[in-house]
Each structure stands twice: as C-alpha cells, then as structure tokens.
Amino acid sequence: MTGSRPLGVGREEAPTFAAVAEQHLDDVHAYLLYFTGDRSVAEDLTADTFERACRRWRRFDPRRGSAKTWLCQLARSTALDHFRADARRRRREGVYALRESADAAEAAFSEGFSPALEEGLRSLSAGEREVIALRVILEFDGEAAARLLGISQTACSTRLSRALQKLETKVRDDVLA
Amino acid sequence: MSSPNGIDERFDDLVRELRSGRVAASPELRERVHTIAAQAPPPRPVRAPFAERFRIKRAVLVLAPACAVAAVSAALLHGLTSSGSQPVAADQAGNGPALRTRQTGKSLGTPAPKEKAGSVAGGSAHTRALPTWSTAESAAAPPPSGRYQDYRVNMRVRVQGLDALSKSVVKAMRVTRSLGGYVANVRYSSPSTQHGDAVLLLRIPIANVQKAVLSYAGLGSLVAQHFSVIDVQKQYDVQVQRIADLRALIARLDAKLVAGGLTDVEKARTQEQLEYSRASLTRLTAENRTTLNHARLSTARLSLTTFHKKQKQIVPAIPSRFDRAIDDAGRVLAHEAVWFVYALLVGGPFALLALMALAAERSRRRRVERRLLAAAG
Numbered sequence: 001m002t003g004s005r006p007l008g009v010g011r012e013e014a015p016t017f018a019a020v021a022e023q024h025l026d027d028v029h030a031y032l033l034y035f036t037g038d039r040s041v042a043e044d045l046t047a048d049t050f051e052r053a054c055r056r057w058r059r060f061d062p063r064r065g066s067a068k069t070w071l072c073q074l075a076r077s078t079a080l081d082h083f084r085a086d087a088r089r090r091r092r093e094g095v096y097a098l099r100e101s102a103d104a105a106e107a108a109f110s111e112g113f114s115p116a117l118e119e120g121l122r123s124l125s126a127g128e129r130e131v132i133a134l135r136v137i138l139e140f141d142g143e144a145a146a147r148l149l150g151i152s153q154t155a156c157s158t159r160l161s162r163a164l165q166k167l168e169t170k171v172r173d174d175v176l177a
Numbered sequence: 178m179s180s181p182n183g184i185d186e187r188f189d190d191l192v193r194e195l196r197s198g199r200v201a202a203s204p205e206l207r208e209r210v211h212t213i214a215a216q217a218p219p220p221r222p223v224r225a226p227f228a229e230r231f232r233i234k235r236a237v238l239v240l241a242p243a244c245a246v247a248a249v250s251a252a253l254l255h256g257l258t259s260s261g262s263q264p265v266a267a268d269q270a271g272n273g274p275a276l277r278t279r280q281t282g283k284s285l286g287t288p289a290p291k292e293k294a295g296s297v298a299g300g301s302a303h304t305r306a307l308p309t310w311s312t313a314e315s316a317a318a319p320p321p322s323g324r325y326q327d328y329r330v331n332m333r334v335r336v337q338g339l340d341a342l343s344k345s346v347v348k349a350m351r352v353t354r355s356l357g358g359y360v361a362n363v364r365y366s367s368p369s370t371q372h373g374d375a376v377l378l379l380r381i382p383i384a385n386v387q388k389a390v391l392s393y394a395g396l397g398s399l400v401a402q403h404f405s406v407i408d409v410q411k412q413y414d415v416q417v418q419r420i421a422d423l424r425a426l427i428a429r430l431d432a433k434l435v436a437g438g439l440t441d442v443e444k445a446r447t448q449e450q451l452e453y454s455r456a457s458l459t460r461l462t463a464e465n466r467t468t469l470n471h472a473r474l475s476t477a478r479l480s481l482t483t484f485h486k487k488q489k490q491i492v493p494a495i496p497s498r499f500d501r502a503i504d505d506a507g508r509v510l511a512h513e514a515v516w517f518v519y520a521l522l523v524g525g526p527f528a529l530l531a532l533m534a535l536a537a538e539r540s541r542r543r544r545v546e547r548r549l550l551a552a553a554g
Contacts, residue, residue: 046206
C-alpha cells in the first residue's frame with residue numbers, strides 16, 4: 001500500500017471518520033510508537049491525533065492525499081508539539097525529567113522483535129526511527145514520506161539508508177557481543 | 178541497488194524483520210479512538226469542482242499564459258479596430274504637405290464651405306479668415322452693397338519661382354489699374370536666387386473688388402485670405418450732418434458780423450466762434466473725404482511669395498490596414514510591457530522579501546525540528 005494514493009475512490013464513496021479511524025489506527029499508533037519510542041506516550045499521542053483529526057475531519061480532502069498520509073501528518077504535528085513541551089519541561093526540571101523519560105522508554109516496540117533489534121531501535125534518534133516507521137513499517141513510498149517529513153526525496157532516502165545502516169550495525173554488534 | 182519499494186537491498190533482512198513485528202493498538206486505545214470517532218462530524222460537503230481544482234501552482238501555470246494570451250489578444254483587437262478608418266491625404270493649399278488626423282481621417286486642409294457675406298449694417302465689422310484653397314475659384318469676397326463700407330482684403334498667394342513672382346507683381350498692378358484702382362505701395366524682396374516675396378498695397382473701387390480678388394487668387398496658389406467689411410454709412414451721415422450744421426452756423430455768424438451793432442467784446446467772441454467753426458468744418462470735411470475715399474475704394478494687401486509655409490515634408494506612403502493593425506498592436510503591447518515592468522519594479526522587491534522571509538522561516542523551522550528530534554532521540 002502506498003501513501004500517496006488517494007483514499008477516496010469516488011466522490012460518492014467518501015469514507016466516514018469512524019471507518020478511517022478503524023482502518024488506520026494501528027498505522028498511526030505504530031508511527032507514533034517508533035517516533036517517540038515510548039508506548040504510553042504513543043498511545044496518548046495517538047488519541048490526541050484522532051481527536052485533532054476528528055475536529056478537522058471536515059477539512060480533509062481525499063484528492064490532496066490519502067487519509068493515512070493526512071493522519072500521519074497530524075500525528076507528526078502532535079508528536080512535535082509533545083516534544084517541544086517535553087523539551088520545555090526538561091529545561092525547567094533538569095536531570096530529573098531526563099531520567100524519568102529514560103525510564104519510561106523501556107517498553108518494547110513490538111513483541112516479535114529480538115532484544116538486539118529492540119536495543120538498536122532504542123539507540124536511534126527520533127528522526128531516524130521516524131523515517132524507518134514511515135518507509136518500512138507503514139510502507140509509504142519515497143515521495144509521500146519526503147512530503148510528510150518536509151524534505152526532498154533524496155534527503156529522505158539518505159536519512160533512511162543511514163538509519164538502517166546504523167540499526168544494522170547496532171544489531172550486529174549486539175549479536176556479536 | 179534498491180528493491181521495488183525503493184529501499185536498499187542490503188537491508189532486506191532487516192526490513193523483513195522490522196515488518197514481521199506487529200504493532201497493534203491496545204484495546205484501551207482502540208476504545209478511546211472509537212469514542213472520539215463517534216463524535217465525528219459528517220463528511221464534509223463536496224466542494225465545487227473549480228474550488229477543488231484551484232491550487233496556487235496550477236493557477237499560476239494557467240493564469241500566466243492566459244494573461245499573456247489576453248494581453249496579446251487585446252493588443253491585436255485594439256490594432257484591428259483602430260486601423261479601420263482609412264486616413265485621407267489631401268493636398269493642402271496646392272503643394273503643401275498632406276496633414277491628416279488619425280482620429281477623424283479628415284485632412285486639415287479640407288476647404289471650408291463658402292460663406293455668403295452680404296452687406297453689413299450698423300457699423301459692425303465682418304472679419305473672415307479662410308483656410309487655404311488650391312484653386313483661384315475658391316477665393317471669395319462679399320459683394321459690395323449700396324451703403325458706404327470700409328472694405329479691406331488681405332491675401333497671401335504662393336507662386337512658383339522668382340520669375341513667376343515678378344510676373345505676378347506686374348500682373349497684379351496691371352489688373353488693379355484696369356479695374357480703376359491704383360497701387361498705393363509695392364515692396365519686393367528676393368533674399369536668395371530661388372525665393373522671394375512681394376507685398377502690394379492696392380486700392381480698388383468697391384464695385385470691382387470681387388473681380389480683383391479672383392484675379393489676385395489666380396496668380397498662384399492662394400495660401401490665406403482675410404477680409405473685413407466695416408459699415409461707415411452712419412459715420413458718413415453724421416459727418417455730412419455736422420458739416421451742414423457747421424456751414425449753417427458759419428453763415429449765421431458771418432451775417433451777424435456783417436449786420437454790425439455788436440459791442441467789441443461780442444464782436445471778438447463771434448469772430449473767435451467763427452474761426453473755430455471754420456476750422457472744425459475744414460477738419461470734418463477732410464474726415465468726410467477720407468471716409469468717402471475708404472468707402473469708394475477698397476484696400477487690398479496682396480502678399481506674393483515663393484516660400485512655402487512649411488518646408489517640404491516627406492510624407493510616408495499610407496500604410497495598409499494590416500500594417501496599421503500591427504503598429505497599433507505593437508504600441509499597445511509596448512504599453513502593457515511598460516506597465517508590467519512598472520509593476521515588477523514596484524512589487525518585485527516586496528515579493529522577493531516575502532519569499533526570502535518564507536524561506537528563512539521554513540529553514541528555521543526545519544532546524545528547530547531537527548534539533549528537537551535529535552534531543553528527543
């Protein structure tokens with residue numbers, strides 16, 4: 001499934017928000033989980049994303065992009081807001097908040113992943129995990145992912161290669177260790 | 178090498194492993210989202226097709242060539258519509274260059290319709306300045322009436338060359354004399370071997386003024402003609418009446434002096450009055466003679482010249498309608514280009530500043546985002 005393909009097949013088949021939410025809930029949640037690296041935060045942000053999407057549902061235009069892309073854009077915006085608020089909180093509270101955040105991020109990305117892969121994903125930056133989520137997990141094509149990230153396709157491809165290379169090296173090192 | 182999904186094949190195993198992991202939302206989250214979805218508004222109404230299709234890039238892509246086509250079309254349309262009137266080229270005063278007006282297509286040298294000037298009464302003056310004619314027949318002078326009138330004609334006639342000028346002067350003098358008039362003054366000058374002019378002041382009996390005017394106009398190309406008619410009948414009548422009164426007064430005073438019986442003072446006073454009346458009579462008689470002279474003989478000022486009022490101009494060939502349409506269209510396009518450049522010069526810096534601000538803001542946002550994601554990792 002590619003992200004750039006419009007969801008609405010025809011004007012008469014305009015989907016309801018409930019159907020869209022049901023269809024893309026796991027995608028949005030997975031994206032936010034990879035992006036934040038924190039399951040509980042991802043769940044909260046997923047709920048926030050759908051609340052925001054619900055408010056803006058009337059503005060959604062299937063001709064401009066698929067519902068999945070639109071939801072992921074909202075999710076990204078929600079996550080960035082969260083990161084900003086978190087950064088402000090960290091600046092205010094100092095090391096305590098940083099430690100608390102590190103403790104909270106111990107939940108697994110997926111039940112099926114090896115510990116090395118889990119550890120490897122955790123070692124990546126949010127930006128690296130984000131591009132992996134979009135291109136690998138949600139299977140957006142390069143163009144849609146680049147548009148969502150607000151960067152060029154080449155930059156997106158480079159970022160993905162670096163992230164996968166880093167992840168592979170980390171996993172291999174962990175296995176060897 | 179890259180796989181069909183655009184990801185490097187080196188990472189196929191890793192990608193496969195990542196995709197094998199299932200990330201599913203928890204039932205609690207699913208429940209929360211269902212609750213949110215239940216409050217969702219109905220699907221948005223379908224927008225009008227134009228509004229849906231309207232995008233800035235698409236609008237620019239469509240509007241830019243559309244504006245260019247509209248500008249060119251407007252210029253061509255203006256050129257075609259304004260080139261419809263065929264300009265009229267008419268000879269002005271014989272050899273003069275044709276002057277034309279684009280708007281009306283009428284020649285400035287088109288002769289005005291003849292005016293019939295009748296007798297003038299009540300001391301009013303009729304002055305008529307006529308445009309130029311190419312034929313002597315166009316010369317016109319109002320016919321004399323039975324009343325006393327001060328009749329003045331001013332004519333300017335162009336002749337070809339010095340020989341023609343001298344012959345015309347002689348002919349004008351001969352015509353004047355043959356019509357019972359005389360030459361009051363002649364001035365002839367030829368500053369170069371090719372050009373010259375002459376001014377003749379002619380007195381012609383009123384009865385023959387029309388013949389004279391026609392003859393003078395026939396000497397060459399009539400360039401200009403002015404005439405004025407001032408009725409002097411009333412003035413003449415007043416003078417005659419005053420002369421008669423003065424004569425009667427003088428007769429009475431003479432009789433008074435001859436009769437005698439006056440004191441010395443009365444005699445001196447009567448004598449003084451008599452002298453004064455005689456002087457007035459002499460003055461009035463002279464004035465009356467002048468008035469009569471003016472009324473009997475018209476004054477014609479005839480200017481003969483070889484000079485052209487305007488130097489010969491090279492009149493370009495009358496362009497075809499197509500050429501004029503292209504010219505007009507080009508002119509309109511030039512105007513449009515000037516306006517476009519003007520708008521560009523005025524609005525360009527602002528647009529550039531706006532673009533720069535937009536780019537700077539975008540770059541700043543990306544930088545902040547990158548830092549934020551690096552810190553969040």
